[in-house]
Amino acid sequence: xxALTITYAVLFYVATAVLVGGVAYKVYVYASTPxxxxxxxxxxxxxxLGVMGRMLREVTVFESLFKSNKWIWLFGILFHFALLxxxxxxxxxxxxxxWGWVVLEQPFGIYAGFIMxxxxxxLWARRFLVDRVRYISSLSDHLMLALLVAIAFSGLAMKFxxxxxxxxxxxxxxxxxxxQLQPLPADPILLVHLALVATLMIVFPxxxxxxxxxxxxxxxxxxxxxxxxxxxxxxxxxxxxNPGGR
Amino acid sequence: MANFETPAxxxxxxxxxxxxxxxxxxxxxxxxxxxxxPLGFPGTLVxxxxxxxxxKLGELVDESRALRVFLDTCVKCGSCTDKCHxxxxxSDPKNMPVARQDLLRSxxxxxxxxxxxxxxxxxxxxxxxxxxxxxxxSYFHQCSQCRRCSVFCPYGxxxxxxxxxxxxxxxxxxxxxxxxxxxxxxxHSIGNNLGLPxxxxxxxxxxxxxxxxxxxxxxxxxxxxxxxxxxxxxxxxADFFAEPHIDGLIGYAKVFHQAGIRWTMSSHASEAAxxxxxxxxxxxxHKVAIRIREAALDxxxxxxxxxxxxxxxxxxYAFWNTxxxxxxxxxxxxxxxxxxxEFTYDLIQRGALTLDKSANDDKIVTYHDSCNVARATRMGxxxxxxxxxxxxxxxxxxxxxxxxxxxxxxxxxxxxxGGGGLLTDDLMEIRVKGAQPRMQALKHVVDDHGVNYLAxxxxxxxxxxxxxxxxxxYPMDMIGSxxxxxxxxxxxxxxx
Numbered sequence: 001x002x003a004l005t006i007t008y009a010v011l012f013y014v015a016t017a018v019l020v021g022g023v024a025y026k027v028y029v030y031a032s033t034p035x036x037x038x039x040x041x042x043x044x045x046x047x048x049l050g051v052m053g054r055m056l057r058e059v060t061v062f063e064s065l066f067k068s069n070k071w072i073w074l075f076g077i078l079f080h081f082a083l084l085x086x087x088x089x090x091x092x093x094x095x096x097x098x099w100g101w102v103v104l105e106q107p108f109g110i111y112a113g114f115i116m117x118x119x120x121x122x123l124w125a126r127r128f129l130v131d132r133v134r135y136i137s138s139l140s141d142h143l144m145l146a147l148l149v150a151i152a153f154s155g156l157a158m159k160f161x162x163x164x165x166x167x168x169x170x171x172x173x174x175x176x177x178x179x180q181l182q183p184l185p186a187d188p189i190l191l192v193h194l195a196l197v198a199t200l201m202i203v204f205p206x207x208x209x210x211x212x213x214x215x216x217x218x219x220x221x222x223x224x225x226x227x228x229x230x231x232x233x234x235x236x237x238x239x240x241x242n243p244g245g246r
Numbered sequence: 247m248a249n250f251e252t253p254a255x256x257x258x259x260x261x262x263x264x265x266x267x268x269x270x271x272x273x274x275x276x277x278x279x280x281x282x283x284p285l286g287f288p289g290t291l292v293x294x295x296x297x298x299x300x301x302k303l304g305e306l307v308d309e310s311r312a313l314r315v316f317l318d319t320c321v322k323c324g325s326c327t328d329k330c331h332x333x334x335x336x337s338d339p340k341n342m343p344v345a346r347q348d349l350l351r352s353x354x355x356x357x358x359x360x361x362x363x364x365x366x367x368x369x370x371x372x373x374x375x376x377x378x379x380x381x382x383x384s385y386f387h388q389c390s391q392c393r394r395c396s397v398f399c400p401y402g403x404x405x406x407x408x409x410x411x412x413x414x415x416x417x418x419x420x421x422x423x424x425x426x427x428x429x430x431x432x433x434h435s436i437g438n439n440l441g442l443p444x445x446x447x448x449x450x451x452x453x454x455x456x457x458x459x460x461x462x463x464x465x466x467x468x469x470x471x472x473x474x475x476x477x478x479x480x481x482x483x484a485d486f487f488a489e490p491h492i493d494g495l496i497g498y499a500k501v502f503h504q505a506g507i508r509w510t511m512s513s514h515a516s517e518a519a520x521x522x523x524x525x526x527x528x529x530x531x532h533k534v535a536i537r538i539r540e541a542a543l544d545x546x547x548x549x550x551x552x553x554x555x556x557x558x559x560x561x562x563y564a565f566w567n568t569x570x571x572x573x574x575x576x577x578x579x580x581x582x583x584x585x586x587x588e589f590t591y592d593l594i595q596r597g598a599l600t601l602d603k604s605a606n607d608d609k610i611v612t613y614h615d616s617c618n619v620a621r622a623t624r625m626g627x628x629x630x631x632x633x634x635x636x637x638x639x640x641x642x643x644x645x646x647x648x649x650x651x652x653x654x655x656x657x658x659x660x661x662x663x664g665g666g667g668l669l670t671d672d673l674m675e676i677r678v679k680g681a682q683p684r685m686q687a688l689k690h691v692v693d694d695h696g697v698n699y700l701a702x703x704x705x706x707x708x709x710x711x712x713x714x715x716x717x718x719x720y721p722m723d724m725i726g727s728x729x730x731x732x733x734x735x736x737x738x739x740x741x742x
Contacts, residue, residue, distance in 0.1 A: 026318075033311040036528070038564045041396045041404065042621055043629035043657060050629075058400065068325040068398035076323065076400075126324060131264050133324035135339045136348070138370035140361075141322050206361050207369075211401055214319035219312045220402035225624055228581050231567045235309050236528060242536065242570055244543045 005172070005184045008194060012176055015201040022205025023213055030217040034235025044225035051224050058221060071126065079119025085112035086155075093170045094177065113156045120149050144207065147200055154193035164190045250675045252717045253335050253682040255689045259653075261328040262337035269338040269679075274387045275672050277422030284431040285530050288420035295419040296374045300357050302418045303350075306411045307358065313411050316403040317354045320344060326395040326403075331660045332388050335679035340385045343395035343405040349382055350412050379421065386412040387423060388676050390666035391524065392617035397657050409666070410526025417525055425670035426521045433534050438483035438517035447513055450486050458496060464738040466503045468495075468511070471545065475510035477502070478542050480518045480562070480583070481553025482705035490708055490726040494554050497729025500736045501590050505598050509551075515541035518558035519705065523565075524667035532569050535561060539570040548577040551584050554727055556616035556704030557665065559585060563623040587636045587703060588625045590732060594642050600737040606644040609699040611731070612691045613637055613649065614684065614711075615659035616704035630656070636703055636728055643735035648695040654687035662702075664710030677710060678717045685718040692720070700725045 045051045057063040062080075065073045089109020092098045124145045127137040158164045165185040175182035184190075203209065216222065233240065279289025292298055307314045326343040328334065333341040340346060348370065355362030355371035362371030372378055391406035416422065432441045442450070451468035458466045469475065479502075485495040502509045515537040522530035542550055550573075552562045562583045567573065573582045581588060593599050615633060625631040633656045641647055654660050663680030691697040700715075702708055702725060711725035727733075 030311060030315055033307075033314050034309065035311040036309065037568060039312060039404065039407070039622070041393060041402055041657075042624055042632065044624075046624075046627070046629060058402075062400055064398055064402065065323070065325055065400040068329070068400075072323050072325055123323075130324060132261075132327035132339065132342060133322075135264055135266075136322050136324065136327065136342065136344050138322070139367070140369045143368070206359065208319065208321045211319040211321050214315050215401045217311060217315045218319070218402040219315070220396050220404050225629065227564045227567050228583070231571045233568055237568045240532065240569065242539060242572075244539065244575070 001181050002183060002186075004186055004191075005181060008172075008184050008191070009176060009181055011195070011198045015198040019201040019204050023210075026205055026210055027213050030214065034238075035219045035223070036233070036235040036237040038223055038225075038227040038232050039219050040223040040225050041220040042225055044223070046225050048224055051222060055216065055222060059215060072123070075119045075122030075126070077119075078115050079123065082112040082116035082119060085109045086116060093166075093173050096170075096174055110159060113152055113159070117149065117152045117156070120145055120152065124149070140207070144203075144209075147196060147203075151193060151196045151200065154189050154196065157189050158187075158193065162187075162189060250678070253679055255682070255686050255718060259334070259683065259686050262334065264339040265337040266339055269332075269336045269341065269388060269676060270381075270384060272388060272673065272676050273384050274668075274670060275424040277424045277427040281424055281427040281431050282417070282420065282422050284434050285417070285422075285427055285527070287417045287422055287427070291420045295379070295421075298419050299379070299415050300353070300374050302415045303354060303411070304358060306414060307354065310407070310411070312404065312407045315401075316347070316407060317351050319401045320347065320351065320403055323400065325398050325400060326405075329395050329398050330405075331392070331394070331663060331683045332390075332676060332680045335663070335682035336388075336676070340381075341388055343399075343403075346385055346389055347403065347405055347408045349378070349385055350408055353378060379416070379419075382412050382416060383421060386416070387668065387673065388680075390617070390661045390663065390668055390680065392661035392665055393621040394617065394658070394661065397621060406666070410523070412526075413524070413667075414526035417527060423525070423667060425672070426525050426667040430521050430525070430530055430534065433517055433519075433521075437514060437537070439519050439521070440483040440487055442483060442486060442516065444513040444516075447486060447516055451511070454492070454496065454499070458499070462738050464503070466496075466499050466738070468499050469509060470511050471513050472508070472510035473545050475508045475545060475547055477507055477509040477549045477551050478515075478538075478545055478547040479509055479511050479551050479553060479586075480515060480538055480558075481511070481586075482518045482555040482558055483516060484555075484705040484709065485553055486516075490712070490723070490730055491554075491705055493730030493733055494727030495729075497727065497731070497733035497736070498553060498586055500733055500738060501586075501593065501599065501729070504600070504736060504738060505593050510545060510547070512541035512545060514544065518552055518555045518562065520558060520561045521667060523557055523561055531561070531565070535566060535569045538566070543575060549580050549584065550576065550582060551586055551589050553586050554703040554705065554729060556618040556706060558705075559703075560618040560622040585625050585635075587639050587728065590639050590729070591626075591635045594639065601643050601732075601735045602737050603643055603645045603735055605734045606731055607646070609644060609731070610646040610648065610695060610697045611640060611644050611699045611701055612647070612688070612697045613640055613655075613728075614662065614700055614702045614707060615655050616702060616707050617659060617661045617665060619703060620659045621657055640701055640728055640731060643731045648691050648697055650687040650691050654683065660684040660687065662704075662707040662710040663714060665704075665706050669706050669710055678714050681710070681714045681718070685714075685720075688720070689718075698724060699731075701728050701731060702726075703728050
């Protein structure tokens with residue numbers, strides 16, 4: 001087996017471990033850190049079911065962002081949904097036989113790549129054009145966008161400019177899943193694409209990409225507005241012991 | 247009047263371009279040792295303050311999911327950048343919510359994240375230096391913890407939580423804010439923000455009874471420490487002190503009187519305000535709040551009603567059950583605690599009050615949603631009742647009411663500019679500039695509808711508006727209590 005294949009195999013095992021382990025660790029930390037006080041941003045739902053609805057709206061239609069700024073919302077929703085379609089389309093490289101709905105989704109997934117670029121460039125343009133957003137952007141914010149744009153471009157290039165040996169690539173990934181190494185095609189664009197994706201996976205749990213799991217743990221969004229009806233205690237507030245009463 | 251320019255009110259609100267450093271000079275007076283010690287804080291800046299601050303930050307993150315998630319999840323999308331009234335009024339970019347959070351997030355990243363430890367420059371991580379501390383002291387005292395940014399953040403990041411944490415850290419290293427800490431010390435030693443001892447309080451209330459008797463001929467009582475009363479009223483001590491607050495207190499008393507409900511105030515718990523929330527310190531917040539439980543038990547009341555005060559209603563509504571509950575000794579048939587507007591609203595619904603709207607015909611009224619009421623609490627059983635109920639009370643007692651534009655009311659409301667522990671003369675510039683977005687919205691209803699009365703249910707809002715309205719060429723007595731309106735309309739002697 002070539003050094004290249006071994007290098008990329010190791011890279012993807014490491015990247016997957018870091019992504020899964022890192023996000024699992026972060027989720028564990030968020031879940032186990034107490035929320036001692038009730039702080040939902042009101043008006044807030046007064047039932048658990050209502051909160052699930054609020055959260056669903058936040059993560060599917062970006063409700064708060066829509067209220068706030070239509071441009072960020074537009075580019076944000078274009079990018080995120082396009083990314084979702086692209087990721088689903090990529091399932092075909094990891095499944096044999098390919099699931100029926102993935103086959104149906106294939107054309108959408110491919111053209112979503114362009115939408116993703118539009119969303120990313122829109123978001124990036126704001127970091128240069130809007131003075132307030134320029135002020136708050138750090139180098140890492142630009143690099144993150146650069147990384148995603150580069151992933152999108154290299155991916156699109158393989159579909160629309162220089163085809164890669166997709167059959168061998170799929171063999172490589174199916175092999176990784178079965179812990180049996182298969183040769184990886186030494187195609188420069190593919191190698192760049194894969195290296196960038198692995199980088200993204202590794203960076204994910206230690207960067208602002210944590211907004212994906214983090215939003216579910218945000219107390220201003222996930223708490224039920226019922227402090228008068230139910231006594232809420234957690235962490236330091238659980239150790240309060242007030243004298244008197246019945 | 248002052249060595250700064252009052253921002254202009256325009257035809258339409260604009261989002262200003264950033265002007266770095268315009269408010270870098272704004273700093274409140276530093277607390278002296280005698281203000282710090284009673285709260286359990288070091289009197290002056292401790293020697294190893296850098297390590298104490300970093301350690302305290304780690305502890306706060308460990309004990310607050312909100313803080314941890316908020317520090318991790320911001321993607322710098324810019325959604326909040328034009329939402330803070332202090333940014334809109336000053337154009338200082340460090341008053342953009344995300345930039346304010348970053349003052350603390352940069353330190354968190356440096357000491358508590360892998361990327362910040364390895365690549366500080368790349369991710370904007372900073373060492374805890376004196377410059378950073380000074381910047382914290384300046385800009386975390388330009389946040390009124392109004393939560394407007396949290397409404398618009400796609401992750402619900404609430405800058406109030408970050409600024410509370412920053413202030414708690416600064417107190418822990420001995421760098422406290424004089425205004426808030428002096429007041430909290432006064433509550434600990436005397437029992438209220440004003441430092442009004444029991445005899446003075448009793449004297450004030452006796453005086454009010456005489457005033458109301460002179461004006462109406464009716465014996466409206468202002469009871470203090472009456473055991474066996476049904477309702478304990480907890481109200482901000484500003485209500486005992488001056489216009490326009492005191493009109494509100496008179497309004498509550500008239501409502502209780504006409505409803506025939508026995509009520510009392512308490513000299514032990516003569517303060518609804520709890521400034522410990524502003525400084526983010528839960529030990530002090532508990533210590534201030536527990537007096538209310540003690541008073542309720544001691545007086546044997548069945549219900550607790552809270553007077554017009556924004557942050558106090560947040561502490562009461564959202565935190566009391568946690569901090570000083572359980573309230574198994576109170577009557578479960580009523581909300582615990584109940585807001586005075588809920589209380590009056592229920593009586594109006596039941597037809598228990600005789601109200602003559604025409605008594606307020608000299609007024610064209612608008613209503614200012616106070617931030618803590620709007621974005622951190624509820625009234626009634628429906629989400630958004632905190633917007634409906636106070637307006638329903640107002641509309642029951644006045645004929646002429648006009649709301650300000652939708653972008654500036656309900657959960658979108660703009661802070662008065664003086665909340666969160668900034669209501670002090672040494673922060674006058676930021677208070678005046680921070681009021682600009684609210685004044686802008688007010689101008690429209692003044693110009694279009696001739697509004698001449700700005701009603702509010704928050705002691706801080708009332709004090710702040712009385713002070714800043716003249717800077718914008720409006721009369722200071724334009725601001726008033728909602729229950730000041732009720733007081734005028736209520737027809738004593740018709741029901742009892």
